[in-house]
Structure formats: structure tokens, C-alpha cells
Amino acid sequence: MPRGSDIFLQNISKIVVFIVLAFALYLFFTGHGSPGGGFIAGLMSAGALLLLALAYDIETVRKVIPFDFKLITALGLLIALCTGTGALFFGEPFLKHAFGYFQLPLLGKTELHTALIFDLGVYLAVVGVTMTILLTIGEDS
Amino acid sequence: MNNLLVLPVLLPMALAVFLMFFRKKVRLQRAIALVGGIANVAVAALIVFRVRDHGIQTLQFGGWAPPYGIVFVADLFAALLVLAASITGLAVLIYSFSTIGREREEHYYYTFFHFLLVGVYGSFLTGDIFNLFVFFEVMLISSYALITLGGSRKQMREAPKYLLVNILSSTLFVAAVAYLYASVGTLNMAHLSERIAEVGQSGVLNVVAVLFLIVFSLKAGLFLFFWLPGSYAAPPFAVRALFGALLTKVGLYAIVRTFTLIFPYDAALTHTWIAGMAAATMILGGIGAAAYRDIPRILNFNVLIGVGFVAFGLATGTRDGMDGVVFYMLHDILSKGLMFVLGGMLIAAAGTDHLDGMGGLIRRRPGLGWMFFLLALALTGIPPLSGFAGKVLIVRGGLEDGMLTLSLVALASSLLTLYSLIKIFREAFWGVEPEAEPDAEASTSTSKLKSKSTPTARPGLLPNAAAILLLLCVIALGVGANLVSGPVSQAGETLANPSLYIEAVLKE
Numbered sequence: 321m322p323r324g325s326d327i328f329l330q331n332i333s334k335i336v337v338f339i340v341l342a343f344a345l346y347l348f349f350t351g352h353g354s355p356g357g358g359f360i361a362g363l364m365s366a367g368a369l370l371l372l373a374l375a376y377d378i379e380t381v382r383k384v385i386p387f388d389f390k391l392i393t394a395l396g397l398l399i400a401l402c403t404g405t406g407a408l409f410f411g412e413p414f415l416k417h418a419f420g421y422f423q424l425p426l427l428g429k430t431e432l433h434t435a436l437i438f439d440l441g442v443y444l445a446v447v448g449v450t451m452t453i454l455l456t457i458g459e460d461s
Numbered sequence: 462m463n464n465l466l467v468l469p470v471l472l473p474m475a476l477a478v479f480l481m482f483f484r485k486k487v488r489l490q491r492a493i494a495l496v497g498g499i500a501n502v503a504v505a506a507l508i509v510f511r512v513r514d515h516g517i518q519t520l521q522f523g524g525w526a527p528p529y530g531i532v533f534v535a536d537l538f539a540a541l542l543v544l545a546a547s548i549t550g551l552a553v554l555i556y557s558f559s560t561i562g563r564e565r566e567e568h569y570y571y572t573f574f575h576f577l578l579v580g581v582y583g584s585f586l587t588g589d590i591f592n593l594f595v596f597f598e599v600m601l602i603s604s605y606a607l608i609t610l611g612g613s614r615k616q617m618r619e620a621p622k623y624l625l626v627n628i629l630s631s632t633l634f635v636a637a638v639a640y641l642y643a644s645v646g647t648l649n650m651a652h653l654s655e656r657i658a659e660v661g662q663s664g665v666l667n668v669v670a671v672l673f674l675i676v677f678s679l680k681a682g683l684f685l686f687f688w689l690p691g692s693y694a695a696p697p698f699a700v701r702a703l704f705g706a707l708l709t710k711v712g713l714y715a716i717v718r719t720f721t722l723i724f725p726y727d728a729a730l731t732h733t734w735i736a737g738m739a740a741a742t743m744i745l746g747g748i749g750a751a752a753y754r755d756i757p758r759i760l761n762f763n764v765l766i767g768v769g770f771v772a773f774g775l776a777t778g779t780r781d782g783m784d785g786v787v788f789y790m791l792h793d794i795l796s797k798g799l800m801f802v803l804g805g806m807l808i809a810a811a812g813t814d815h816l817d818g819m820g821g822l823i824r825r826r827p828g829l830g831w832m833f834f835l836l837a838l839a840l841t842g843i844p845p846l847s848g849f850a851g852k853v854l855i856v857r858g859g860l861e862d863g864m865l866t867l868s869l870v871a872l873a874s875s876l877l878t879l880y881s882l883i884k885i886f887r888e889a890f891w892g893v894e895p896e897a898e899p900d901a902e903a904s905t906s907t908s909k910l911k912s913k914s915t916p917t918a919r920p921g922l923l924p925n926a927a928a929i930l931l932l933l934c935v936i937a938l939g940v941g942a943n944l945v946s947g948p949v950s951q952a953g954e955t956l957a958n959p960s961l962y963i964e965a966v967l968k969e
Contacts, residue, residue: 390481390484391481391482393481394478394481394482397481398478401475404471405471405475413463413520413521413522413523413524414464414467414520414522414523415522415523416524
């Protein structure tokens, strides 16, 4: 590792990355009722990964997420597309969403909405695009 | 609930996303793309029949009623344009199989191709002005990718101009939508039309109307076309065919839709502007087409003449003019696609893009020569071919409306079209083939082309198939003008009478 001496940066990042990712997760799930949503959560997660890339190097990020980020973008688009298309199979207009209340083990009565799956698609697409841009520019040098 | 309407957008989008997973498997990509292209033509044809038999179709996204949700609206104008665009898309796809090169294919060429089609079909079908902006951006961002893909020196030189102009015009588009929303408080096109009719189109609304005209003219190359001849000469011919056939037409479609549906109430102001810009476009396009001797520029200026013609038809504001607009746009999408496909084959066969290095090609490639000849006649508007009916209707509309000068300009520009294309035909196909020496002599233009044209130097089956497909459509549209005239005038009816559109969208 070329930058082995940045002990402060590396150790603090180890902690901060998890905090940032947790906050991203919070933003992702809170999007329906308060500010947040797939887009900002995606940017936040990409920010965490970028911090990791700055403290260590790009190889570490690749080890953490061993997929091609372009494929993650594609997967996100595919998920978003499928949520819209799903309505077609129930004879509903395109992008019609459904929701219901479920009794979940730890959370109790929870509202689950297909818009969340759409948001997951947005989230993955944003993470994929941001990381593709950052890594493509970063790897040139 | 009419989910058929979303399929033209959904299919290429699913394809584009799907193809991202098989980047290296070029054969698989081609097969999937081909099947998707054929399916799209079928879907578009189905929509045309549905709209012809049952009137204007709407789809409310997510089941939200019109002024609140996004609607897709297929009147016959939009449906016919989607059909023509999908046929051209299919032909260009077949043409790109053998000409685009493996390098580009591995770098998501077919993905960008299909995203561009998503933007085009979406722009035609949407009934919401902000959604129109979004589909414009989908189309433009794919076109940015396609214009730079490959990264040759020429592309890198022209792409920044193209990007700058389009980013600027997109910003203006958002500003115009913001002004419009601030003044009438809705974004749905039918609802906009209704509200503007209530408050009267004057003062600030006229300013917004002119702002929209400027925005869409920048996209369509109507008078504000300074960026077009250079930018369209940069990417490979398959991409140029897509741009020349579809991108300017989407801008034109937006002009036609905006000024027949949203801002038709002060024709004395807006339509005079459009008439003036149409005249200038036809004159400058004609001069450019006649002046240049390199084929890409001649073809690019011919695109402009077509744009001017449609704008002229719109400016007349008569029933004949509207029918002419519909017919001419169908013809223009198909024939401009054909023009660039044939131009690409011609340049690949000759090995140079300048007329000075060409000659005698008719002996080696007779099929190509006569196809080009037919194309020249079709673009000029010689009776049995497709350009005729549209031009007659538009000029008749112009004469009805007392626009004698403009009609004469239109006819003169047709002559210049004929002159410029016959110039190519005469100098490239007749005469004596130049000796093989231009390799050393005209190295500036040939060496650049060498890398691109060597793999395609042999006359392939696929480019011919693409050209023949489009040529058959162009001939069928001309010979079968009587068969098409029913749907075309039905489409012209909705353009001339926007209340039909409004009722279909805002029905309780």
C-alpha cells in the first residue's frame, strides 16, 4: 500500500464511512415522509465510497464492492423499469404503484410501498453513475 | 387503460438497459437489437391502427387524471411519426451492423442508440411540457454520447460546439417552462391550451411563445442552424442518419405541437416569425447545398431545406398546410434516413468525401447509383415519389393564405435540392473513375477516412438491405399517397382543430 502512513485518516475513515452509510440508509427509508430519497441516499453512499478511495486507494474500493459499477447502474435502471412495468401485468396503467400495511417482526405495523423499489433502482443507478465517473477520471493518472 | 402507448418507449428502454449487461457479446447485442427494432415497428403500426379506428388515445401514468399526472397522448400525427421513426430506426440499425465497427459496438453503441430512440418516441407521445423537456434531454444526452463515441479528432473538435449549443438551448427551455408555469400554473399541454385560451394570448404569453420558438428552432435547425452543418459532419454515417432523420424532426414536432396546440391564438405575431424563419432557412439551406462540393455538407444543408419546408407549412395555418406538414414530416424522416445511408455507402465506395476525387462509380455500383438517383427525385418532389404530395399540399396552403413570395422561395429551394443532389449523382457516378493515385495526393481527406472505410470497402449485404428497406418505404409513401391521405388528413384535422386534442385529454 503506497499510502500506509496516513494512520489518522485511515482509522477515522473506517469509522466515518459506517456513519455516513448508516445516514444514507436512513435517508433512503425516510424519503416518503420527510426529506430524503433514493437520489440523495445514492450520492451519500457514493460519498462514503469516495472517502474510502481517498483514505486508502481505488483498489480498496474495488475490493469492498467487487462489481463493475456500470453494471450496478444497469441493475438500478432495470429495477426501476420493472416497478413501472409490473403494473402492466395487473391491468393497471404504467407506473401505477401499490402499497399495503404489513405486520413485520421488529418494526410492527409498517407501510410498504412499491415506490420504495423504484427508489432502490434510483439509488443503485446514482451510486453506479457517480462511482463510474469518479473511478474513470481517477484511474487515468 | 391503454398501456399500448407506453410500449414504444418501454421496449427500447428495456433493450438499452438489457444490452448494458452484454457489453462484449457483440453478436448477441445485434440479435437482440434487431428483434427489438422489428417489435417496435409492429407496436407503432398497432398504435396507428388503434388511433385511426378509435380516435385519440391517452394513457394516464399511474392512473392520475390529466392536469395532475403525466399523460401520453397519441393522436394520429404523433402515432404516424412514431411509426416512421421506428422504421427509420430499424433501417439505421441494420446499416450500423456492418459499418459502425467492433470498437464502438463494445462501448455501448447499441445502448446509446436505443436510449436515443426512447427520447424520440417519448417526445412524440408525451402530453406534458416538462415531460417533453425530460425526453428531449434523454435524446440529447444519448446524442452527446453518440457524437463523441469513437473519439476521432474531428468528433472531438465538433462535439463541444454541439454540446454547448444544446445545453444552452435546454437551459432556455427550462426558463421558458418556468415562465409558462408562473403565468398559467399548469404543465399539461391540453390544460395549458385551455387556460391560455381563457386569459388570451398576449403580453407575457407572447414572449414565452417566442422563447419556445427560439428554443425549438435551436434544436430543429430552423434558421438558428449555425451549429448543424459542422456537428452533423463529425460522427459516423449511421449516427448521422439517426441525427438527420430524427433529431431535427423532434424539434420540428415540438414547434408544430406548441404552435398548433398551446399558442395558436395570436397567429399574426408567432406565425409571421415562423414564416420568416422558414424562408431564411430554405434560402440559406439551398445556397449551402448548392455551394459546397463535399458530400457531408451538401447532405447536411439538405436537412435544413426540409426543416424550412415543414415550418412554412405550419406558418400557413390552413388545412392543406397542416396535411402537408404531416405528410412532409413522414417523408422527411424516411428520406433523410435514406439520404445519409446512401451517402455513407457512396463515401465508403469512393474512399473520399469530396466530389473532386470521385467519378465513374456507376460501373462498379450501379444499384447504389440508381438508388441515389431515385432519392434525388424523391427529395425534390417528383410526382410518383414521396416528396411530391407533401410539397404540393404545403405550397397550396401557402397560396391559399396569400403567401406568394414564400411559395416561390419554397419551389426555388426544391430546385436547389435537385441541383445539389444531381451534382453528386453526375460527378460521382458518371464520368471516368480517377486513377488510384488520390491515395497519395488527397491524403488529408482520405487518410482520415481510411480507418473507417477499409473494413466496409466491400459492398456489404446489410447496408444495401437498409437502403432498400427505406427506399421501398419512400416509394410506397409516394405511390400509395392516396391510401395514406386518409390518416394524414385525420392527423391534419387534430392539428388544425386543437379542441379535439383537448377534449380527448381532459375528458371527464
